[in-house]
Amino acid sequence: MIRARVLGAGVAGLCVAAELAGRGCDVTVFDPSPRPGPHGCSWWAGGMLAPFCEGETADEPVVRLGRQAADWWARQGVTVTRQGTIVLTLNRDRRELDRFARRVPQHARLDAAGLAALEPDLDGRFDRALHVAGEAHLDPRGALAHLRDRLEQDGVTFVTETGDAQGLTFDCRGLAARDHLPDLRGVKGEMAVLRSRDIHLNRPVRLLHPRFPLYVVPRADGLFMLGATQIESDNRKPGVRSVLELLSAAYALHPAFGEAELVEIGADARPAFPDNLPRISRQGDTIHVNGLFRHGFLLAPALAQMAVGMACDDIKPEFWHED
Incomplete structure (x- = not known):
């Protein structure tokens, strides 16, 4: 042995x-x-x-x-949700969605009705989106x-x-x-956890933005994890600017996040090679x-x-x- x-x-x-x-x-x-x-x-x-x-x-x-x-984690007995990913942009950033679609061909395009069918709480907020069905969280x-x-x-x-x-x-x-x-280096990532009973999402949503992209990952008990920052730093403390941008982007995704409870803010440095x-x-x-x-x-x-x-x-x- x-x-x-x-x-x-x-x-x-x-x-x-x-x-x-x-x-x-x-x-x-x-x-x-x-x-x-x-x-x-x-x-x-x-x-x-x-x-x-x-x-x-x-x-x-x-x-x-x-x-x-996803299959490996499921075999370990971990709960894996296989609902794919929604990718969105604000109206002024439509080119970001087209650019993303060219680089990620494994998607289906959604109009407003298609998005509302998958995520009813986003009904009326976006007129187009991408659904990357073969993903999980x-x-x-x-x-x-x-x-x-x-x-x-x-x-x-x-x-x-x-x-x-x-x-x-x-x-x-x-x-x-x-x-x-x-040659390992640190890449800081910052996150926030919000709790809201006023919005429900079935799957992660990525909001593309040229300066501060956002992803929102639903968790149990009305919790949502917000993230996406990527800073070349070993610093493990959240920065005010990054957190403000995360929260602002979440509010742009849905105003209900403006009334959400701020449960947690955190950061850490991820190990990366050149x-x-x-x-x-x-x-x-x-x-x-x-x-x-x-x-x-x-x-x-x-x-x-x-x-x-x-x-x-x-x-x-x-x-x-x-x-």
């Missing part, structure tokens, strides 16, 4: 642990915090499994490999908690101290791994799995399968990087 340890219990570390446990390995996960929480970058994710929309700016592997994510915090609990039930050990353990190690520590991966693609590399007995950028829940399953496949089957992974 292969014995392995995983450093980090964010989305990358938990996915690697799940793949190892699925192969019958003896797995220990080391993380300074006993449970998923705001200390981890994954806590602040949007949870959109939207490979086609991400393909507007991301490279081809993000689209191809990201298409596997999940609640990232619920997914992290569920996967951790399931791994414990499957015999994976979680500890808060690394100790002096030796042997096969998967380092999934995000930016904390810059002691071994010096090309914004993840990497798998090896230094002795340590396999580094890192650089998920803004695609944590979307690409972590595929990256975990590659890393474990390399360790167990000696298969060179697609995202292999020679240090």
Whole structure:
């Protein structure tokens, strides 16, 4: 039996642990915090499994490999909502919608009636939109908690101290791994959570804007996650300007958000390499799995399968990087 340890219990570390446990390995996960929480970058994710929309700016592997994510999370017992994504623009930004449509061909065009049929609470607010049907979303915090609990039930050990353990190690520590991966950089993402009983959405909505694009992801109990900021910074504190732009864009999407309860504001720095693609590399007995950028829940399953496949089957992974 292969014995392995995983450093980090964010989305990358938990996915690697799940793949190892699925192969019958003896797995220990080391993380300074006993449970998923705001200390981890994954806590602040949007949870959109939207490979086609991400393909507007991301490279081809993000689209191809990201298409596997919804099925992987569903197999872990996580609730995955498969209602697609709505993409909108304000009237003055119509060119943004046309540009997006050219770059993301996996869409259906909607007129006002078609949009109202999918999202009744947006009736009368927009006269055209795109529906990217082959996408999904999940609640990232619920997914992290569920996967951790399931791994414990499957015999994976979680500890808060690394100790002096030796042997096969998967380092999934995000930016904390810059002691071994010096070309990692931080990309700050900011988010807000609102609660409103006056609006209901069935699926994530992306509001395109040339300066501050917005996505709104519905969650349970009237909650909505707002996000989209992408700032080259290691700073983990929300900025006033970015948060104001998020809230203003949400109000432009629907005035009901102006009366919503502001539940939470948060930020974190996501680990990224210069090309914004993840990497798998090896230094002795340590396999580094890192650089998920803004695609944590979307690409972590595929990256975990590659890393474990390399360790167990000696298969060179697609995202292999020679240090």
